[in-house]
Amino acid sequence: MTDTTTLSVEELTQIVTRIFSQNGLSALQAEAVAAVIVAGERDACKSHGIYRIEGCLQTVRAGKVAPQAEPELIDDGSALLRVDAKGAFSPAAFAIGAPVLAQRAKDQGIAALAINSCTHFSALWPEVEALTGMGLAALAMCPSYSTVAPAGGTQPLLGTNPLAFGWPRPDHPPYVFDFATSVAARGEIELHRRAGKPIPEGWAIGPDGTPTTDPEDALAGAMLTFGGHKGSAISTMIELLAGAMIGDLTSPEALDYLGTTSLSPHHGELVIAFSPEKFAAGRGGDPFSRAELLFSAILGQGARLPSQRRFSARETSLRSGIRLSAAEMAMLNEFLAAA
Template sequence: MQPEATVRLPEENIRELVVKFFLAHHLNQPQAESMANMLTAAQRDGSLSHGLQRLPGTLDTMAHPHFNKQAEPVAERITSVFTRVDAQNGFSCLAVERGLPNLTESAREFGVGILAIRNGFHSTALWPLVEKAASLGVAVMSMNPTHSYVVPTGGSKALLGTNPMAFAWPRPNKRPYVFDFATSAAARADIAMRKNAGQQIPVGWGVDKDGQATTDPAAVLAGAMLPFGSHKGSAISTMIELLAGPMIGGRTSRDCMQFDQGADAAPCHGELFIAFSPELISGPEAMQSAENLFSGFNEQEARLPGDRRYAIRDVSAREGIPVSTSLLNRILALIP
C-alpha cells in the first residue's frame, strides 16, 4: 500500500483553516477559536485521531437539536476551591478555558482546586488543557464519561464509556509531564481510523454485535469495545462515570447515549478537573523529589509518557504540521 500523500503547513495556517471552517458553519467566534486551538494542538503533536480527522464529524455534533452554536459559558465560583461552568450545550473546551484561571488560582492559594463542567459536547483530547494548567505551576487531573460503547468486564452489553483520563505535573524549566488515555483498550477514534484505512485491529480491542472477539474495526464499531486491563480498566472507568457524572450533576455514559437520540454527535457530558499545588501541600522539596523520579526513567532509557508528543511537536515547529492531502481536500470541500 502506498503511503498517503501529505503536505506540511505552518501551525497558524492550520488554526486559521479550522476557525474558517467553524465560522462558515455559524459557530460563534469564541468556540471556533477554542476548538481550533484544540484540534491544531492534537494534529501538531501527532495525535492524528484527535486532530483534523475530527473536523468533518463536528458537523454531526453541531447538527444535534440541542447544540448551541452561540454558547458563552461563564465561570461561577461556588466556594473558594470549587468552580462550576455550564457549557450551555456548546463545545466543552471553551467552558474549560474559562474555568481554568479559577482552578489554578484555587490550587495555588488553598492547595487544591476543583472545576466541574456541565452540558458540554466533547471536544477532543484532554491533554492540551491539563498541560496548559500544569504550565501555570499546578498538578492537575481531568476525566469525563463519553457514550456507552464499552462492555464492563464479565458483562455482555455496552454500558461504560471510553472514559478518558489525563494528568499533568509541572516541571521547573521543563515541559510538564503529561499523559492522556482512554480506559477502553483503544480510543474509539483510533478504531475508526483503522476502519477508514482498511486495517485490522488487535484482538482484545472489542467484540462484534454477537459478543464475539474480532479484529474487524467495523464490526467493533457496530458491536462494543472492551476496557483495558480487564477488571482493572473496568473499575477505573466506573470511577470516572461516578466522579465526572453523578458527583458533578453530569450524565453517565448511558445517559449521554440516550441524550444523543441517534444523532451520532459527540457525547454531551460533564468534565471534572482537580488541581493541586505540590509546593503548597508538601513544600519545595516536592518538585525535586519528582525530578529524581523522572531521572530514573532516563537512567534506564525508558520512555517518559509525553516525550514522544513533545518530540513530534518540535519537528512540527521546524518543518510544519503534516496533514494528509485527502483530508485537507475533504475539509476544504466542506467550507461553504
C-alpha cells in the same frame, strides 16, 4: 510527497478558527475549538487534528451543540468551581474556567472544576497541559457514550472514559498522560474492519457477550476495559465522579440523549488541580526537582515517558511548520467555501 503545503501553527489556527466562525460558532468557541484541533495536528495526533473538524460541523448541523452559547462560570468562593457550558463545545468552557481554577488551587491547595452541559470531542491533554503551564498538577476525566462492557459483563455500558494527568516540569514539556480506559479506541477497531484484519484478542466481545477477534462483531458488541477488572473499576469511577456526581450525564445517559455514537457526545467533565508548591510547603525539598529524579530513573533504564512522541512532533511543527497533504488542504478549503 511534493504535493504538500506547510503552514505555521498560527496560519493553521487562523484557517480553522475561520471555518468555525463561518459555521456559526461564537468567537470564544471558534477560537477554543480551533486551538485544541490545531494542537492535535501540531503534535501529530492525527485522530484529534483537523480530521475532527467535520465531526464538529456535523454536530453543529445536527443541532446537538449550541454554537453561540456563552459558558457561565459559577463560583461560590469554595474549592469547587463550575462552568455551565450551556451546550457549548467543552474547550470554550475550559477556557473560561481554567484561570480561576488555577488561582483557586494555588490558594486552596486543591480545587475542582466541574464542566456541565458541554459537547465534548477533544482529547483531555490540552487541558491538563494548560494547567501544568500555570505550575499545577492536574487530573481530568469524562464519560463518553456506552460502547464498553464492564469487566465480567456482556453488553456496552461504560464509555471509553478518558483519564488524563499532567505534572509540570521545569525546562521540559510536562509529564502528561491521556488515555482511554478501554483497551483500544473504537476508531482502531474500525480501521481493522476496513483493512479486513482481525483485531487482537482481549479488545472486544461480540453481541453474544463472548470474546471476538472479528471487527464487525466487536463493533456490534462491546469493547473491553484496559487491565481487566482494574480498568473497569477506574472507568466506573469516572462515570460516578464526572457523571453522577457533577450532575451530568453518564455514558448510557449520553447515548440515550444523542441516540447515536456518530456525533460528539453531550455530558460533563471533571478537572482537579493541585498546587505542588502548597502541598510540599513546610516539608523541605522542591517537589519539582524531586520529581525529576523519578523521571531520570525511568528514562535511565530505557523506558519512555508518556507523550514523548507527541512532544517531539510538536518540536518539529514549531520549528518547521505543519505539513498538510493536498487532500487535507482541499478539505480545509472546501469547509471555508461551503460556509
